[in-house]
Amino acid sequence: MFKRLIAERTGKSPWLFHINAGSCNGCDIELVSVLTPRYDAERLGFKLAGSPRHADIVVVTGPVTKQSLPRVLRAISQVPEPRCIVTMGSCPQSGNVFRGSYSIAGPLSKYVPVDVDVAGCAPKPEAIIDGLTLAAKILKEKRGRMN
């Protein structure tokens, strides 16, 4: 019973954890703009969590540099299952303009299963909201499978 209650309640409000894996700050700013009053993703229940242990959705920005890779993986491993990994912008998907650089370890999908990709450089806040709602839907499915 408790499990069902938790699933219902947490499904309505997935918490985000944002990892900057060497991003240029463009996507980070856009994510912040989504969470602040102009686009107010908190209307839809998305809330920025301070700790990966509290999060349901992990949003990764940046091309995953060699320096950040162990930290990214460590942070993601601390997020409890079911979790949903969202890559934001072109960088974590392919490396974008940094592709082939000596300091890039990406793409992220080489290391962890990525659920949602939001393309754009940087993506428009509306596109991020689309991606997050899709991630919430996937999260719900995952939680349903676990229970």
Next chain:
Amino acid sequence: MDFPFMKEAISQLFSKSSCAMYPAVPSQAAPGYRGRIEYHPELCISCGMCERVCSGNAITRSVENLEDGRDKITLTFNLGSCTFCATCADFCTKHAIEFTGDYHMVATKEEDLLVSGSFIKAAPKKKAPAAAKTEGCQTPAGKESGVKPRDDGKPVNDPARCVYCTLCAKKCPAQALTVDRAAKTWTLDEDKCVSCGTCAQVCPKNCIIM
């Protein structure tokens, strides 16, 4: 006790929200927004400039030889690698690449999560333009080239392979080249030419022989 903003606080409770109610209220991208790429294969001449200037290596071109001797050229734009800088569209002399205001670029690969998550817009297949022109292109390619290099070290153009993209004329430091796309002419001003070889270097079709 005095509550200075009580009146405003209560009036705000009943006023309209000031945030963009996005999923409920659809929103349009601002004019000039560079979103999803639209590729017009019927305009493309396959000069390869877009591929060359792309900073994110988002454009791949594949050429498939058909049985009847024609080439099927496919351009694929990987939006997951694109910076949306529109340099490809700027360099495209035929305006075959267009950036639309569509920003809904969200993808999932649930069935295969470990595959690189790129949003691939499969470019429409483009058949090689006219049969007559293609045949002309293929004959010299097989025989090395139909044009002989000049003795004085100045460039010669192979009209059979040239697509008249005007890039050589743009890059010529001495403005010795005039290329007319409409008339399909390539003319060299021998007095101005300094035999630097820039035209041959930049030619995407490698049809300028030094």
